Amino acid sequence: xxxxxxxxxxTLRLVVNYFITCILVISLQIFVGNSGIVSWxxxxxxxxxxxxxxxxxxxxxxxxxxxxxxxxxLLEIELGFLLPIVIAAIAAALAAAIxxxxxxxxxxxxxxxxxxxxxxxxxxxxxxxxxxxxxSEGVYGLPQNTNLWKAAAFAAACxxxxxxxxxxxxxxxxxxxxxxxxxxxxxGVNVVRVRYVAWVLSAAVSGMGGSIWAQYNLGFASPxxxxxxxxxxxxMLVVGGMSNVSGAVIGAGAxxxxxxxxxxxxxxxxxxxLQVPRISGLAQMVVAVVILLILIxxxxxxxxxxxxxxxxxxxxxxxxxxxxxxxxxPQLSExx
Amino acid sequence: xxxxEIAQQMVNVLSLGxxxxxxxxxxxxxxxxxxxxxxxxxxxxxxxGYTMYLMTTNGMPWWAAVLCGIGxxxxxxxxxxxxxFRPLRNATFLTLLFSSFALATVIQNLFRAFVxxxxxxxxxxxxxxxxxxxxxxxxxxxxxxxxxxxxVSVVALTMxxxxxxxxxxxxxxxxxxxxxRLMGIRAxxxxxxxxVISGLLAGIAGVLWVSRTGAVSPAMGFxxxxxxxxxxxxxxxGSLPGAVLGGFVLAASEVLFIATLPAAAQPFSxxxxxxxxxxxxxxxxxxxxxxxxxxxx
Amino acid sequence: xxxxxxxxxxxVESQLVAQAVCMSFxxxxxxxxxxxxxxxxxxxxxxxPNGSGKTTFLNVVSxxxxxxxxxxxxxxxxxxxxxxHLIAQLGMGRTFQNxxxxxxxxxxxxxxxxxxxxxxxxxxxxxxxxxxxxxxxSLDDVSDELALSLPYGAQRRVEIAxxxxxxxxxxxxxxxxxxxxxxxxxxxxxxxxxxxxxxGCGMVVVDHDLHLIMRLCDRIHVLAEGKTLAVGSPAxxxxxxxxxDVFLGNAVKEMV
Numbered sequence: 085x086x087x088x089x090x091x092x093x094x095t096l097r098l099v100v101n102y103f104i105t106c107i108l109v110i111s112l113q114i115f116v117g118n119s120g121i122v123s124w125x126x127x128x129x130x131x132x133x134x135x136x137x138x139x140x141x142x143x144x145x146x147x148x149x150x151x152x153x154x155x156x157x158l159l160e161i162e163l164g165f166l167l168p169i170v171i172a173a174i175a176a177a178l179a180a181a182i183x184x185x186x187x188x189x190x191x192x193x194x195x196x197x198x199x200x201x202x203x204x205x206x207x208x209x210x211x212x213x214x215x216x217x218x219x220s221e222g223v224y225g226l227p228q229n230t231n232l233w234k235a236a237a238f239a240a241a242c243x244x245x246x247x248x249x250x251x252x253x254x255x256x257x258x259x260x261x262x263x264x265x266x267x268x269x270x271x272g273v274n275v276v277r278v279r280y281v282a283w284v285l286s287a288a289v290s291g292m293g294g295s296i297w298a299q300y301n302l303g304f305a306s307p308x309x310x311x312x313x314x315x316x317x318x319x320m321l322v323v324g325g326m327s328n329v330s331g332a333v334i335g336a337g338a339x340x341x342x343x344x345x346x347x348x349x350x351x352x353x354x355x356x357x358l359q360v361p362r363i364s365g366l367a368q369m370v371v372a373v374v375i376l377l378i379l380i381x382x383x384x385x386x387x388x389x390x391x392x393x394x395x396x397x398x399x400x401x402x403x404x405x406x407x408x409x410x411x412x413x414p415q416l417s418e419x420x
Numbered sequence: 421x422x423x424x425e426i427a428q429q430m431v432n433v434l435s436l437g438x439x440x441x442x443x444x445x446x447x448x449x450x451x452x453x454x455x456x457x458x459x460x461x462x463x464x465x466x467x468x469g470y471t472m473y474l475m476t477t478n479g480m481p482w483w484a485a486v487l488c489g490i491g492x493x494x495x496x497x498x499x500x501x502x503x504x505f506r507p508l509r510n511a512t513f514l515t516l517l518f519s520s521f522a523l524a525t526v527i528q529n530l531f532r533a534f535v536x537x538x539x540x541x542x543x544x545x546x547x548x549x550x551x552x553x554x555x556x557x558x559x560x561x562x563x564x565x566x567x568x569x570x571x572v573s574v575v576a577l578t579m580x581x582x583x584x585x586x587x588x589x590x591x592x593x594x595x596x597x598x599x600x601r602l603m604g605i606r607a608x609x610x611x612x613x614x615x616v617i618s619g620l621l622a623g624i625a626g627v628l629w630v631s632r633t634g635a636v637s638p639a640m641g642f643x644x645x646x647x648x649x650x651x652x653x654x655x656x657x658g659s660l661p662g663a664v665l666g667g668f669v670l671a672a673s674e675v676l677f678i679a680t681l682p683a684a685a686q687p688f689s690x691x692x693x694x695x696x697x698x699x700x701x702x703x704x705x706x707x708x709x710x711x712x713x714x715x716x717x
Numbered sequence: 718x719x720x721x722x723x724x725x726x727x728x729v730e731s732q733l734v735a736q737a738v739c740m741s742f743x744x745x746x747x748x749x750x751x752x753x754x755x756x757x758x759x760x761x762x763x764x765x766p767n768g769s770g771k772t773t774f775l776n777v778v779s780x781x782x783x784x785x786x787x788x789x790x791x792x793x794x795x796x797x798x799x800x801x802h803l804i805a806q807l808g809m810g811r812t813f814q815n816x817x818x819x820x821x822x823x824x825x826x827x828x829x830x831x832x833x834x835x836x837x838x839x840x841x842x843x844x845x846x847x848x849x850x851x852x853x854x855s856l857d858d859v860s861d862e863l864a865l866s867l868p869y870g871a872q873r874r875v876e877i878a879x880x881x882x883x884x885x886x887x888x889x890x891x892x893x894x895x896x897x898x899x900x901x902x903x904x905x906x907x908x909x910x911x912x913x914x915x916x917g918c919g920m921v922v923v924d925h926d927l928h929l930i931m932r933l934c935d936r937i938h939v940l941a942e943g944k945t946l947a948v949g950s951p952a953x954x955x956x957x958x959x960x961x962d963v964f965l966g967n968a969v970k971e972m973v
Binding site for chain 2: 196208315383
């Protein structure tokens with residue numbers, strides 16, 4: 085079975101984390117890709133998902149030590165895998181619903197900048213509300229409920245969800261607001277409302293991703309919900325192509341792969357047998373340089389503006405037409 | 421609060437505001453001519469700091485380190501413009517923002533790789549740590565130097581922008597940067613000049629920042645750029661007087677929260693100031709000094 | 718009762734009315750006391766020299782600008798200053814001077830966006846609307862192409878199809894003939910008339926091609942420096958001395 089290949093420690097971790105990363109990048113794609121507005125603040129929703137999950141799944145025996153400020157009724161609760169994910173998604177969606185009432189009413193640029201403020205505010209709360217979050221020391225003790233198949237299943241489900249949203253009426257309206265908000269309004273699109281829907285939905289998926297991630301990595305701390313992570317996820321989205329879901333998946337894959345290779349180089353000091361100087365932060369730096377190059381030379385990302393299946397379809401169609409042309413005039417094909 | 425305490429806080433606002441105003445000015449200048457919110461701007465302060473660190477630990481006198489630090493910041497700013505941002509001249513606002521973020525990441529990791537991932541101390545002249553008595557107020561020399569630097573920068577910049585041809589063309593470009601893009605060759609010079617001046621401001625701010633904190637670290641650039649960013653947004657992106665105003669408004673709100681919040685809530689003073697920013701953005705999306713748009717869409 | 722000097726047969730519930738609209742930007746008066754009425758099924762031409770306020774007027778009527786004074790009524794409902802999308806949902810469609818398409822969406826998607834607001838209003842299934850509109854404007858073979866990849870003339874057709882997809886009662890066309898040659902303008906003329914006959918919407922057409930305007934419109938409203946200069950049939954306007962003086966004299970006399 086293929087499972088055996090992936091069973092080896094670090095490769096397995098890599099693959100599972102890749103699927104979880106996919107969920108997080110897709111959650112970004114739902115909002116950023118469709119609305120065209122960069123959000124720096126989604127780390128807040130991932131964090132909400134992770135902390136809520138910790139509150140609900142850490143075994144009661146440990147909880148009281150870890151969370152001195154936790155109310156008694158919460159200390160009693162100890163849930164399995166699925167229910168915390170649902171609750172985490174709802175919690176994140178609620179947070180987004182409230183924040184969105186203010187933020188989604190703004191114009192594009194102001195909105196993007198508010199999400200930056202949101203990132204800093206959320207990080208500050210995670211960092212300083214030590215009674216319930218343990219700040220930068222971090223939470224631990226979560227059960228490892230996530231495994232390869234669950235992560236893959238959720239990732240696949242998210243892909244389906246994101247594509248369905250993109251093709252839906254609201255998704256189409258959000259995309260039209262991305263292209264030209266003024267014309268969209270003139271065509272009857274309530275730009276604020278449709279953006280709000282995308283915002284809340286993407287936050288829910290972020291929260292869900294945070295929950296699954298927490299239940300795999302068993303522990304986390306507030307510095308993990310700050311701009312470095314946000315940048316990494318946005319980078320994956322940009323590399324693959326913001327506007328489409330397959331771009332999110334491919335971008336996540338490309339960046340994960342490159343980062344992993346570089347991380348091994350960083351740790352082991354050799355690449356395919358060549359000695360490479362150990363440079364701290366090499367992985368992050370190379371990824372950032374790649375981002376810059378892509379932004380300069382192919383700003384629409386690897387997949388550009390079409391989904392993967394669309395590219396394949398077009399390529400096949402072109403091949404079919406070429407073959408048909410050659411069949412009907414065999415002499416020409418000998419010359420040309 | 422007594423009058424003395426209020427006066428003390430006013431000094432804090434002046435000092436902090438001067439710092440933020442300088443940062444915001446540098447950011448707003450580049451935005452004005454190019455439509456770019458340069459997230460790598462904070463790294464210029466870090467570059468200044470690291471230059472000072474390298475020089476002082478190699479036995480150079482402090483004043484030399486300061487001059488070199490500022491010089492390197494200006495040079496780095498020019499290099500940024502030439503190699504990272506010029507190829508992106510016509511990209512969208514968000515692409516520019518994002519790529520400047522990428523550049524900042526690269527620079528931070530260069531510090532991590534070639535100097536050290538850890539925080540390092542930078543020793544400045546002892547006098548900067550002391551204070552002077554003005555009436556019943558205790559005013560630190562650091563604050564005095566910051567306020568003077570800020571005032572001189574603002575005045576010098578204003579005179580330059582009003583009085584010189586280069587300055588006037590920059591203001592024209594800032595008033596309508598899409599026209600600047602159409603100006604062709606001259607755009608390069610105007611933009612390069614904006615980066616030079618902004619590099620200069622970053623260098624001075626960097627010296628002050630490092631003198632105040634006494635340390636450098638790879639991620640030190642993030643906080644200054646965040647403050648600068650918020651200040652320019654408050655005052656109105658691209659508006660130079662707005663940048664100065666925004667710097668002081670931000671400083672005032674931070675000092676207000678620090679002074680009035682109970683000790684337990686102290687760490688939330690920055691986020692609360694940010695909530696204020698969101699509020700300002702909601703009612704005046706173009707900032708305090710920008711005219712309200714007549715468009716409803 | 719309407720303030721316009723017209724012989725409209727429709728009552729105010731079937732009219733688009735602008736009453737004494739004023740608009741200014743930073744002290745510059747763009748529109749002063751402009752009153753316009755358009756009935757359903759009527760084609761009104763809005764002409765005037767550059768800077769006379771034609772596009773500003775369209776922007777006020779469609780909600781992009783909030784008027785400083787005056788009222789706008791769509792089928793008797795006051796809409797002055799409301800959001801553009803609300804006005805669109807009440808039955809107004811428009812095109813723009815510089816084509817504003819959803820570039821990275823396909824042609825079909827562009828038109829579908831327009832149909833979503835109309836369909837809500839009338840309770841009609843919009844999928845078939847989109848297909849028939851694409852056929853009518855000869856766009857069905859490019860329906861899956863990205864809108865920005867189309868040639869200029871086709872892009873114009875997409876914009877008009879999108880505006881019509883909402884089944885609007887009133888359609889505002891801002892310089893639809895800009896950049897078109899004579900043959901293309903002719904087919905545009907026929908297309909607009911077919912639209913009026915088929916859909917029965919009232920139209921306001923802004924354009925500089927006076928030849929087109931004179932042949933196309935039932936009535937013409939002339940603006941100059943933000944004020945109404947003349948209103949009337951093409952023949953009346955053509956022979957109005959003030960209008961002729963404003964528009965470079967002989968060029969108007971040479972109209973068909």
